[in-house]
Amino acid sequence: HTHPPPSPPPGPSTSITAMALEGNQLVMLLFAVNITGGFIFGYNTGIIGTAMGPMRNDLGSGFDNSAVQQGVVTTSILVGAMIASAFGNAVSDIVGRKKATIILGILTVVGALGSAVTSFLWVIVLFREVLGLGVGFASAVCPVYVAEMAPTDKKGQLGASFQMAVTVGILVAYIVGTLLQNVSYDWHWMFGLGAVPGAVIIGIGFVMPESRGASKNLDLDGNPSEEVDQGQAFRLLFTQYRKQLVIGLVLASTLQLTGINAIIYFAPDIFKQAGLDSDQGTLIAGIAVSAWNFVTTFGALFLVDRVGRRPLLLGGLAVMAVSDLVVGFLFAFFTDTVGSVISLVFVFGFVGAFEFGIGSLFWPLLTEVYPAEVRGAGATMMNMVQWTFNVILSMAFLPLVDVLGQYTLFFFFSVVGFACFGVLFVILPETKEQTSYGPI
Numbered sequence: 001h002t003h004p005p006p007s008p009p010p011g012p013s014t015s016i017t018a019m020a021l022e023g024n025q026l027v028m029l030l031f032a033v034n035i036t037g038g039f040i041f042g043y044n045t046g047i048i049g050t051a052m053g054p055m056r057n058d059l060g061s062g063f064d065n066s067a068v069q070q071g072v073v074t075t076s077i078l079v080g081a082m083i084a085s086a087f088g089n090a091v092s093d094i095v096g097r098k099k100a101t102i103i104l105g106i107l108t109v110v111g112a113l114g115s116a117v118t119s120f121l122w123v124i125v126l127f128r129e130v131l132g133l134g135v136g137f138a139s140a141v142c143p144v145y146v147a148e149m150a151p152t153d154k155k156g157q158l159g160a161s162f163q164m165a166v167t168v169g170i171l172v173a174y175i176v177g178t179l180l181q182n183v184s185y186d187w188h189w190m191f192g193l194g195a196v197p198g199a200v201i202i203g204i205g206f207v208m209p210e211s212r213g214a215s216k217n218l219d220l221d222g223n224p225s226e227e228v229d230q231g232q233a234f235r236l237l238f239t240q241y242r243k244q245l246v247i248g249l250v251l252a253s254t255l256q257l258t259g260i261n262a263i264i265y266f267a268p269d270i271f272k273q274a275g276l277d278s279d280q281g282t283l284i285a286g287i288a289v290s291a292w293n294f295v296t297t298f299g300a301l302f303l304v305d306r307v308g309r310r311p312l313l314l315g316g317l318a319v320m321a322v323s324d325l326v327v328g329f330l331f332a333f334f335t336d337t338v339g340s341v342i343s344l345v346f347v348f349g350f351v352g353a354f355e356f357g358i359g360s361l362f363w364p365l366l367t368e369v370y371p372a373e374v375r376g377a378g379a380t381m382m383n384m385v386q387w388t389f390n391v392i393l394s395m396a397f398l399p400l401v402d403v404l405g406q407y408t409l410f411f412f413f414s415v416v417g418f419a420c421f422g423v424l425f426v427i428l429p430e431t432k433e434q435t436s437y438g439p440i
Helices: 023-046 048-059 067-095 097-116 121-149 152-179 186-192 195-207 230-239 242-256 260-273 281-303 309-333 337-356 358-368 372-404 406-427
Strands: none
Touching: 023 048, 023 067, 023 097, 023 121, 023 152, 023 195, 048 067, 048 152, 048 186, 067 097, 067 121, 067 372, 097 121, 097 186, 097 195, 121 152, 121 358, 121 372, 152 186, 152 281, 152 358, 230 242, 230 372, 242 260, 242 358, 242 372, 242 406, 260 281, 260 337, 260 372, 260 406, 281 337, 281 358, 309 337, 309 358, 309 406, 337 358, 358 372, 372 406
């Protein structure tokens, strides 16, 4: 009777970090990566909404009366995210998805805690920008890692889980911010709690296996593809893969320029005009819209791998464009109670359609529309464009409302929605059955 030779002791390359995960274990790990990354995104961008009031009280009349300073604090995290989105995939390609995940966790922890422990405005801004780097890395690294590792029949559901976690993070931020109002060090706690998911994802980074597609020359099945460097990948994107580039840019425009931020911003006003004008009106409006935002992401999770990406995206976009048009029309001509009640119906219709469609599908499509040799460059372009639009809208939104009026902006969002629908109807393929990044 002979015994097999003993296995070698686990070294750096044979530890749990390199173990092959199969089946449910792998799926649970991928859910954990995307849910934690999405929560980092949602909570840390959402908490500023409830933190701003206590900050105004704490930082004094100079800050309270300065729209510019408040705008800088609000957009600082978005600027950091925009910067990280430009090089997040490149860094991830160089150091690997594991190390990139640990880096994004460290940035998140440092940024959240740094902004929580100071009362100096520009130090807060600096650390919120560091936190934004973590958020931008999360949006660049997590969806790509999950797409590279996901089983084909779970790819859409796992990809859409990122957006579900973003909505959970926003809802939790709203609830936490409400509960901590008037507590000692209120906004400090609100910011500091954003470090918790950062610490969690550092732990995940240490146990997750390196992606089989982390090398730019492997497709999702681990098969060799043409090897290209980052510069060549961008050149190919603008020459050989222009159709995929256009699809990506239109998807990024659809995500940010069809009015989701405006709908959420104006929801409390619409609630008040509909008769809910008590002191609790704004609170109820915020929680109701955030909760509906969260609940409707489950529709996308359930349907994305059954129905496919294309029907959900186009159907959702059509409802969003019509809702923008109706809300704009009602803002222009019917600001009474009846008009506002009708507006509420279309507000909830818009939010549901957004989460069924582009809100949830942007993240899996971030990688699915590109072949292996340009997926990093393509995902970088899409992410950078959507974050850039986010920053521009955040800074320009209220001044534009003052100059153009609410209804004009909603008409603009509607035009963008119908235009994006037309382009995507013609050129967007169905990617549900793709097992690897093949040409469109």
